[in-house]
Amino acid sequence: MTQVPWQAKELTVGELSERSGVPASALRFYERQELINSRRTSGNQRRYTRDTLRRVAFIRVSQRLGIPLAAIRDALAMLPENRTPTREDWARVSECWRQDLTDRIEQMTKLRDHLTDCIGCGCLTIDRCVLTNPADQLQAEGPGPRRLISSP
Amino acid sequence: MTQVPWQAKELTVGELSERSGVPASALRFYERQELINSRRTSGNQRRYTRDTLRRVAFIRVSQRLGIPLAAIRDALAMLPENRTPTREDWARVSECWRQDLTDRIEQMTKLRDHLTDCIGCGCLTIDRCVLTNPADQLQAEGPGPRRLISSP
DNA sequence: GCTTGACTTGAACCATTGTTTAAGTTGGAG
DNA sequence: CTCCAACTTAAACAATGGTTCAAGTCAAGC
Numbered sequence: 001m002t003q004v005p006w007q008a009k010e011l012t013v014g015e016l017s018e019r020s021g022v023p024a025s026a027l028r029f030y031e032r033q034e035l036i037n038s039r040r041t042s043g044n045q046r047r048y049t050r051d052t053l054r055r056v057a058f059i060r061v062s063q064r065l066g067i068p069l070a071a072i073r074d075a076l077a078m079l080p081e082n083r084t085p086t087r088e089d090w091a092r093v094s095e096c097w098r099q100d101l102t103d104r105i106e107q108m109t110k111l112r113d114h115l116t117d118c119i120g121c122g123c124l125t126i127d128r129c130v131l132t133n134p135a136d137q138l139q140a141e142g143p144g145p146r147r148l149i150s151s152p
Numbered sequence: 153m154t155q156v157p158w159q160a161k162e163l164t165v166g167e168l169s170e171r172s173g174v175p176a177s178a179l180r181f182y183e184r185q186e187l188i189n190s191r192r193t194s195g196n197q198r199r200y201t202r203d204t205l206r207r208v209a210f211i212r213v214s215q216r217l218g219i220p221l222a223a224i225r226d227a228l229a230m231l232p233e234n235r236t237p238t239r240e241d242w243a244r245v246s247e248c249w250r251q252d253l254t255d256r257i258e259q260m261t262k263l264r265d266h267l268t269d270c271i272g273c274g275c276l277t278i279d280r281c282v283l284t285n286p287a288d289q290l291q292a293e294g295p296g297p298r299r300l301i302s303s304p
Numbered sequence: 305g306c307t308t309g310a311c312t313t314g315a316a317c318c319a320t321t322g323t324t325t326a327a328g329t330t331g332g333a334g
Numbered sequence: 335c336t337c338c339a340a341c342t343t344a345a346a347c348a349a350t351g352g353t354t355c356a357a358g359t360c361a362a363g364c
């Protein structure tokens with residue numbers, strides 16, 4: 001019961017870095033930001049469970065989608081703390097990005113398809129232009145005049 | 153000839169801010185970064201030509217597309233310096249983003265469509281996975297092992 | 305049991321994209 | 335000709351996402 005043979009070995013920070021392709025400095029940073037966590041050995045070194053590898057993968061994929069670490073941390077907080085996450089757990093977390101992603105793909109497609117003619121024709125100065133009208137966007141940007149372009 | 157009547161009046165930084173919706177502090181920052189430029193009055197105040205409005209619009213739209221200011225600056229450098237840019241000039245500059253944008257839309261669509269099942273099934277640890285394999289991406293990431301995920 | 309590579313920390317630093325503040329100057333309306 | 339809003343600058347500060355460094359500790363192989 002002390003060390004179950006079929007239980008996969010824990011990973012050091014160097015091993016996790018090597019297998020994930022993420023620099024150890026970034027992994028420690030993620031841990032400070034509470035995106036991942038570790039147990040410590042008696043000598044204060046980190047040991048990660050195997051499923052941390054999947055957590056890190058999720059973090060990097062999410063970052064590629066343009067999602068800030070704070071939002072990723074909040075999504076990861078949905079995972080159970082007492083057991084290894086199941087496929088269903090991961091599916092639920094992944095769903096967090098789906099709608100946002102769909103919206104952003106649509107927005108980018110519109111922008112691409114209208115960029116040249118809108119910039120060329122001068123309608124960038126007109127509120128109704130698809131490029132400059134932020135009403136399509138996900139969330140309101142707060143009060144104040146935003147004639148041309150909403151915040152980046 | 154000193155002040156041609158049909159020539160539109162120049163804009164102060166406050167006017168450009170008001171009409172573009174971009175804070176004056178950001179406009180001054182863009183000018184320091186050489187994305188826009190102004191002439192100075194005898195009293196050292198900025199005066200912008202009208203077409204700066206379109207330049208600023210282009211900058212903000214490009215930012216929404218996830219393009220860094222340095223790249224926007226390089227694209228804007230393609231515009232003529234001696235005359236007001238024509239529709240064709242703007243079209244050429246806009247083309248800079250098209251291919252990149254198309255690639256990114258495709259990438260994001262793939263990511264969205266495979267996110268849940270890939271994360272759920274565990275294939276995130278496999279090199280061939282669409283989510284983790286950066287070979288689809290635009291540029292090589294430089295040397296060194298990148299097992300799981302390329303840089304964000 | 306010693307050596308050496310891997311680990312620990314905090315702090316400083318980096319790039320990007322700005323905002324805020326202080327202290328002073330300009331310019332247009334009346 | 336005066337007054338005040340709008341302008342000027344440099345420098346400090348902010349948030350995000352890390353990297354680098356110095357100084358010291360741990361652990362695993364020989």
